[in-house]
Amino acid sequence: DHAYAALIEGKTILDLAEGLQLRRVRVMGADRIELSGFTDAMRERLRAFGLFSEIISWKLRFFVPVGADGATIIGKLIGTYPIQRVGEREAA
Numbered sequence: 001d002h003a004y005a006a007l008i009e010g011k012t013i014l015d016l017a018e019g020l021q022l023r024r025v026r027v028m029g030a031d032r033i034e035l036s037g038f039t040d041a042m043r044e045r046l047r048a049f050g051l052f053s054e055i056i057s058w059k060l061r062f063f064v065p066v067g068a069d070g071a072t073i074i075g076k077l078i079g080t081y082p083i084q085r086v087g088e089r090e091a092a
Helices: 002-009 040-049 070-080
Strands: 012-016 021-027 030-036 052-056 059-064 083-088
Touching (some): 002 021, 002 030, 002 070, 012 070, 021 059, 030 070
Antiparallel strands (some): 012 021, 012 083, 021 030
């Protein structure tokens, strides 16, 4: 819950195991939590956790749903890919 709240606030970046990173991004006018650094082999597992994907500018991107399930999905991610580092995001 704390990780989800920090990500929604937009001031925190979470570096996870295996090179994954969670951060808030603005896509098509909406704030989203994006997972970057995934490999092709991780795709099905990420979808099973509840993340959704979109192809934006010919690139596959994964997002955590913002809402009631968001904290649960981030919990699953952190359970499988533990947090390696918590970073502060610079003000724009």
